Amino acid sequence: MQDLSNYYHFSRDEWQNFHGEKHTQAITDAELLKIKSLDDEISIDDVKVIYAPIRHLLHVYLKNYRKLVKLKNEFINNENKKVPFIIGVSGSVAVGKSTTARLLKIMLERAYPQYVVGQMTTDGFLYPSKVLKKKGLMEKKGFPETYDMPKLIQFLSDVKTNNGPVKYPLYSHNIYDIIPGKYEEVNNPDILIVEGINVLQLPSNANIYVSDFFDFSIFIDAHADDIEEWFLNRFIKLLDMAKDDVNSYYHQFTTISRNDAVQMAKDVWNDINYPNLLNYIEPTRSRANLILHKSSKHQIDTVFLRKY
Numbered sequence: 001m002q003d004l005s006n007y008y009h010f011s012r013d014e015w016q017n018f019h020g021e022k023h024t025q026a027i028t029d030a031e032l033l034k035i036k037s038l039d040d041e042i043s044i045d046d047v048k049v050i051y052a053p054i055r056h057l058l059h060v061y062l063k064n065y066r067k068l069v070k071l072k073n074e075f076i077n078n079e080n081k082k083v084p085f086i087i088g089v090s091g092s093v094a095v096g097k098s099t100t101a102r103l104l105k106i107m108l109e110r111a112y113p114q115y116v117v118g119q120m121t122t123d124g125f126l127y128p129s130k131v132l133k134k135k136g137l138m139e140k141k142g143f144p145e146t147y148d149m150p151k152l153i154q155f156l157s158d159v160k161t162n163n164g165p166v167k168y169p170l171y172s173h174n175i176y177d178i179i180p181g182k183y184e185e186v187n188n189p190d191i192l193i194v195e196g197i198n199v200l201q202l203p204s205n206a207n208i209y210v211s212d213f214f215d216f217s218i219f220i221d222a223h224a225d226d227i228e229e230w231f232l233n234r235f236i237k238l239l240d241m242a243k244d245d246v247n248s249y250y251h252q253f254t255t256i257s258r259n260d261a262v263q264m265a266k267d268v269w270n271d272i273n274y275p276n277l278l279n280y281i282e283p284t285r286s287r288a289n290l291i292l293h294k295s296s297k298h299q300i301d302t303v304f305l306r307k308y
C-alpha cells in the first residue's frame, strides 16, 4: 500500500458535507433523475453524496485557474485568451473511468451552461493492431509502450494552445482496434475531461508528461478482486451486444460456451490487465489531486484529497 499521508482522508459521511451550498440543495431531485436516466449504472446517492462536493471542489480550482491565467497574461502584456481547464481521470481498466468522466461532464454542463465541456479517452492513442503486432505487443495492450505518448502530448499541447479544432484518433472496443481514418475533434472547450489508464504515468525518456497539462486529476481506486468482477461483467455485456454482430471482435466468443468465454476473459485479466494495474497504473495513484476509493458494487466509500 502506498503512503497516502499526503492526503486528507474522508469517509462518505464526512465528504457529503462539502457541497458548498448551505441553504439550498447542491443538486435538485429533477437534475438527479435526468442524470440517472442517462446512465442507469450510477446510484443517485453517489451523485448527491460524492459528486456534488466534487463539482464544488472543481469550481474552486476552476475559479482560481481562470484568475491565474488572466494575471499571468497581464504580467507578460498578452491579451487574455481562453486556455482550456483540463481534468484527468485515471485508474485500472474497467474501474469506471469513462462512467465517471461522463457523469462529471453532465454535472459541469449543468453548473456552467455557458461553458463548452468536452470529454475523451486516451484509447485513441493506442498504436493500431497492425503496429502492435509488428512490435510483438498485442498481448500487452494498455501497457505504457502500447501508446503513442508523444502524439498524446502534442495533442494536449495543441488543445491548450487553443488555435482552433484539434483532431484525435478513435479506438473501438467493438473492433478491438483504432478505427481507420476516423477522427474526433476537440474544438475550443472551456473544460476538457481526459480519461485513460495512462494519464498519470511518467515515461522515463520524456521531459514533458501528460499530467503537465492537467489542472485537476482524479484516480479511481478499488480492490483488484472487485475490478476483475466489473471487467468480467462488462465482458459479458459486450458478448450479449455482439451476439448478432459478426463484425464485432467479441462475436467469436459468442460461438463458444459461456464458461469457456468467461475463462478466456479471466486469462486476459490475469495476463494483461491485472499486471498492468499492479506495475504501471496503481503506482501513479499518489499523483492525483483526488482519489475515489470504491467498494463492491461501485459504491465510493472513501475520498482522499491531496494536501499539497
Ligand SMILES: Nc1ncnc2c1ncn2[C@@H]1O[C@H](COP(=O)(O)OP(=O)(O)O)[C@@H](O)[C@H]1O
Pocket (backbone or CB within 6 Å): 041, 042, 043, 091, 092, 093, 094, 095, 096, 097, 098, 099, 100, 230, 231, 233, 234, 237, 297, 298
Ligand atoms: N458507478 C457505477 N455503478 C455501477 N456500474 C458501474 C459504475 N461505474 C462503472 N460501472 C460499470 O463498470 C464497468 C466498467 O466501467 P467503465 O466506465 O467502462 O470503465 P473504464 O472506463 O474504467 O474501463 C462497466 O460495465 C460499467 O457499466
Ligand SMILES: CC(C)(COP(=O)(O)O)[C@@H](O)C(=O)NCCC(=O)O
Pocket (backbone or CB within 6 Å): 092, 093, 094, 095, 097, 121, 123, 140, 141, 142, 197, 268, 272, 273
Ligand atoms: C483499450 C484498453 C487498454 C483501455 O482500457 P479501458 O478504456 O477499458 O479502461 C483496454 O480496454 C484493453 O483492451 N485492454 C487489453 C486487454 C483486454 O481487456 O482485452
